[in-house]
Amino acid sequence: MANIVQFENVGLRYGVGEETLCDVSFTLRSGQFYFLTGASGAGKTSLLRLLYLSQRPSRGIIRLFGEDAVILPRGRLPGFRRRIGVVFQDFRLIPHLSAADNIALPLRVAGMAESEIARAVREMLNWIGLAERAGARPATLSGGEQQRVAIARAVIARPELLVADEPTGNVDPAMAERLLHLFQSLHRLGTTVVMATHDWHLIERVPGAHHLHLEHGRLVDPDPPMPPPAEARASTIVRSGL
Ligand SMILES: Nc1ncnc2c1ncn2[C@@H]1O[C@H](COP(=O)(O)OP(=O)(O)OP(=O)(O)O)[C@@H](O)[C@H]1O
Ligand SMILES: [Mg+2]
Numbered sequence: 234m235a236n237i238v239q240f241e242n243v244g245l246r247y248g249v250g251e252e253t254l255c256d257v258s259f260t261l262r263s264g265q266f267y268f269l270t271g272a273s274g275a276g277k278t279s280l281l282r283l284l285y286l287s288q289r290p291s292r293g294i295i296r297l298f299g300e301d302a303v304i305l306p307r308g309r310l311p312g313f314r315r316r317i318g319v320v321f322q323d324f325r326l327i328p329h330l331s332a333a334d335n336i337a338l339p340l341r342v343a344g345m346a347e348s349e350i351a352r353a354v355r356e357m358l359n360w361i362g363l364a365e366r367a368g369a370r371p372a373t374l375s376g377g378e379q380q381r382v383a384i385a386r387a388v389i390a391r392p393e394l395l396v397a398d399e400p401t402g403n404v405d406p407a408m409a410e411r412l413l414h415l416f417q418s419l420h421r422l423g424t425t426v427v428m429a430t431h432d433w434h435l436i437e438r439v440p441g442a443h444h445l446h447l448e449h450g451r452l453v454d455p456d457p458p459m460p461p462p463a464e465a466r467a468s469t470i471v472r473s474g475l
Contacts, residue, residue: 236296237263237394237425238284243293245279245450252291253279254450261427263393266420268436269429270455271447277429278322278398280447284427285319285396286310298393315342318392318424320400324383326371332382333358333367339390357385360415362408377404384412388419395419397428401435413438 238261245254254276261267271277282288283295286302295302298316305313318339326335333354340350358364361381371379380403387395397416401409413435420426430436436444446455 235263235299236260237298239294239296240283241294243283243290243295245276245283245288246291247279252450254283254290257293257450257452259445259452261425263425264420264423265425266417266439266442267425267427267445268439268442269427269445269447270431270433270436271429273431275447276450277447279450281319281396281398281427281429284394285317286313315339315390316393318387318390318395320380320384320387320395320397322398322402322429324371324379326379326382326386328371331368331370332363332374332378335371335382336385336389338386339392343390353389357389361385361412377408380404381408381412384415388415388424391419391422392424395424395426395428397426399429399431401430401432409435410438 238259240257240259243254243257244252246252257280269277269280279288283290284297286297286305289303293303297313302313327338330338336357337350337354340353345353354367355364358367361384363378363381366374366378371382374382380400384397384400387397395416400416401412404412409432416426416428417439428435436442444455446453
């Protein structure tokens with residue numbers, strides 16, 4: 234199984250002062266499902282920003298899709314980003330586009346035929362329970378509805394890597410469960426999933442998932458540890474330096 238992401242002694246400092254992320258080392262294997270936990274302010278979003286290349290580290294090595302992501306020339310960033318689906322913690326929907334057009338965006342960028350896009354978007358809107366709101370602008374949707382549109386946009390093009398920052402933070406437990414199924418379906422199709430969450434119950438619901446836990450910007454063993462699945466333990470995250 235190939236490594237899709239590798240962090241070696243990565244540090245991130247915003248401006249001056251202490252490092253927000255310190256000596257972060259881990260490997261993500263292609264096709265696996267990872268949860269990222271940690272208290273508010275522990276550095277989850279910061280770590281994910283490094284993963285989806287919106288932030289460069291202050292030190293250390295990051296390899297993404299087998300290439301050195303730290304020295305990647307700017308011109309190659311869009312090509313890399315197209316391989317990554319991102320659910321931002323603050324959604325970042327495009328305000329002047331409808332829910333349907335926001336969701337369609339990655340497919341349009343990929344050059345898919347409009348008839349196929351319409352079918353895929355309709356299916357996705359049904360799945361997230363927003364078929365009736367296809368034409369709505371983001372500002373007219375509730376926080377949870379916006380979050381669902383953001384998730385649909387991130388998964389619709391079946392990215393190689395899905396990075397989701399607290400994607401169930403604004404929805405009720407039943408919808409959280411439904412969205413988790415969506416992520417699991419994508420995962421079954423081969424996508425590597427990295428999901429930051431505060432909801433440890435979700436973790437128990439994905440057999441074989443791996444768990445990264447941050448404390449004050451450092452990766453530590455989760456406590457309590459994840460419930461067994463023997464197979465998951467056997468292929469546990471390779472975390473150098475721990
Ligand atoms: N752009 C930034 N500039 C300066 N400091 C930042 C920036 N982004 C985050 N921080 C700081 O880095 C630390 C980690 O923030 P981060 O957003 O990564 O945490 P988090 O684990 O995602 O928290 P939450 O669960 O609340 O989303 C915090 O102390 C935060 O104030
Ligand atoms: Mg965050």
